[in-house]
């Protein structure tokens with residue numbers, strides 16, 4: 015039996031293509047009330063007065079809540095965010111009031127009738143403005159906030175929410191030894207996850223004390239803990255149910271609507287209340303992805319060896335921290351990109367602005383980070399007059415070296431970037447980035463970029479798996495990871511089937527997650543599910559095999575060690591004819607006389623990543639994850655030098671997957687990531703007006719790639735350097751397709767037009783301006 | 791042009807079944823389909839202003855964004871939702887070609903593709919692009935969807 019390494023169809027496939035798969039808001043219960051927030055129309059303003067009389071008069075309105083009813087602060091790391099604005103609004107679209115009514119229409123109408131007096135305050139509309147000496151302070155009390163999860167180091171009387179340091183070897187003495195020193199600055203806008211399903215949450219508070227939550231979350235256990243913490247409940251009281259999720263990309267790991275829905279339900283005696291984001295709300299009110307302003311100083315010997323790096327990453331985290339301090343640490347830990355640099359000085363700053371607050375985003379900060387690194391590498395290659403792929407190869411991170419935070423790297427944990435680079439050279443027929451003329455104003459040019467990423471998960475993140483057997487010998491698998499799209503549940507079932515040597519279609523995996531019955535999985539983020547859930551499933555399989563053998567040994571009058579398990583049978587190794595079927599022992603073994611021993615086989619496995627630690631405050635020293643995924647991406651662009659229009663002819667990825675568990679699944683998740691990455695490179699950006707208004711909060715103005723705009727050809731290859739502690743050696747893969755695509759596009763465009771394309775998105779107009787505008 | 795002011799009882803033909811239902815002037819076809827009376831949740835809200843196509847259904851052979859159509863306007867038309875295409879070629883090919891991940895956009899794409907095949911005897915890349923540009927997918931690389939649609943066209947004998 016071989017399940018691993020095969021393109022097993024997804025467990026959710028048939029339901030999804032027939033429209034029968036259920037997402038959070040597909041099942042509604044009659045009588046549910048709706049809560050609609052009233053959003054701030056200023057990016058920064060004092061709230062002078064809120065009049066709710068007219069709203070309360072709307073027929074069917076049950077309650078109206080304002081910041082005064084919710085006098086507490088929440089946050090995943092630093093508690094700096096009121097569920098409804100207190101006193102001031104800090105971003106355009108911030109929820110200021112919440113109306114609960116019989117129907118969504120009535121709640122929306124009433125919300126629009128709330129009368130709010132604001133006194134506009136100066137808007138901090140960029141990182142630079144936030145860091146000016148006399149900048150208005152967005153959080154004057156930043157040093158007095160409660161820290162829920164260390165570490166985070168807010169700086170009093172500034173807009174700096176956190177500052178992370180990496181100091182690996184002194185850099186100052188190195189500069190004189192460098193033959194070439196370059197500086198490079200990249201600026202990336204905030205971007206939106208824009209999952210096709212908007213966020214929603216429903217809460218009901220039962221008289222018996224149980225709190226039932228249905229949510230689009232990718233972190234049901236985080237929702238459980240947050241609600242329990244903020245509303246003084248036992249965690250067991252809070253039951254969070256997460257069905258299939260319609261795309262998440264990190265944006266549904268943040269806890270926001272669940273808190274609003276809880277407050278709304280509490281205000282109406284615990285009745286069931288839903289909060290469903292409109293698309294506009296999903297854009298402006300719920301968190302987006304961080305913007306970045308990065309500065310690099312790289313020095314190298316004339317043979318290309320990088321000797322020193324000084325790097326500053328300044329993140330536009332918007333008005334509240336949410337997971338930004340953790341993103342900052344993830345960036346710090348990988349700050350040089352997948353290159354060996356012994357002398358590194360890096361500072362990562364989380365900067366408050368009056369922009370929508372930010373949260374995890376596919377790659378956890380690594381996409382903008384990779385962009386900045388790879389632009390600097392490209393500039394260094396130019397300065398050295400070196401082939402940029404050769405420069406990458408020469409400096410590529412290798413076993414035996416250490417990460418910027420001095421984590422030891424081995425072949426198992428870091429994989430094989432040189433191999434991936436060489437494979438990429440073949441795959442896109444690398445020509446050194448030379449411009450090829452293909453028509454009067456048409457040129458073609460290649461661009462490549464490398465990446466690396468590890469999980470940067472908390473050192474105490476857990477995962478579990480429970481297997482129960484049905485009487486007929488089929489098995490049920492229960493895990494806490496949410497199915498957001500990449501096929502997590504199917505992978506878990508595959509691992510189980512392979513370990514038990516049974517057909518994967520006899521494995522039934524619980525597609526939804528319910529915190530009351532499923533074992534915890536920290537969060538379905540960081541592409542970690544295969545690793546963590548997989549390890550837990552492996553443990554559970556061991557437990558099940560042990561239980562099956564013990565019972566079969568009695569039935570077969572032998573020792574458990576005489577037995578093997580495969581094909582839904584337990585049999586003697588030396589005489590497989592002597593066997594019992596799973597169905598004979600799944601619910602206990604019944605002797606011919608009728609008496610039965612054993613009972614149902616129920617197995618469990620649990621896992622926590624060993625040897626992780628938090629980064630040191632001064633030097634950043636620490637081990638941020640169990641292993642890295644390295645890879646290289648490339649594009650072939652066709653650029654019109656007259657109109658500055660361009661198209662992606664080829665997009666390519668070579669990733670060290672460790673082991674490809676499901677080839678078709680792996681390829682499609684990488685292709686999807688590539689498409690998303692190209693979308694960021696070519697068109698996506700949250701646009702704020704000069705007064706901080708979130709301007710493009712509709713899909714017609716926040717444009718993403720559509721049919722016909724994808725690359726003409728996707729090329730996806732994997733190298734396989736097993737991570738030996740991972741299930742079957744597989745490395746995380748879920749996020750990675752996106753990571754280096756914007757950088758690869760920028761590198762190609764820069765060569766094509768002789769410009770420094772350091773500020774995506776790249777639209778013809780911005781390229782034209784960079785190339786000299788009218789003068790060109 | 792029909793004009794109603796309050797509760798209105800209309801006759802709707804959904805996936806070959808006729809139902810008599812009460813609708814209100816403000817009800818969209820999307821909310822009618824997803825509501826308790828019909829409970830066909832294959833059509834998804836993604837933007838509710840015509841931008842994304844997740845809510846697409848087919849009315850008398852043409853794809854329509856059901857968030858942009860009032861329920862009462864679809865009286866006496868033949869409404870096809872993704873649930874009505876059960877066991878047909880297009881969904882089968884989406885399954886085969888892995889043309890979905892989260893699946894939220896999938897019914898919309900399937901219905902546009904289905905309508906395209908109804909209305910064009912021979913498809914090519916340009917035609918597929920033209921029809922399917924109305925919809926957004928955030929998970930796939932579009933290539934998979936493109937391949938599924940081609941496969942469905944070939945299965946019915948593309949122009950032959």
Ligand code: FES
Pocket residue numbers: 834835836837838839840841842843844845846855856857858
């Ligand atoms: S929901 Fe109808 S087009 Fe988006």
Ligand code: FES
Pocket residue numbers: 210260261499889890891892893894895896926927928929930
């Ligand atoms: S499959 Fe998720 S949006 Fe298309």
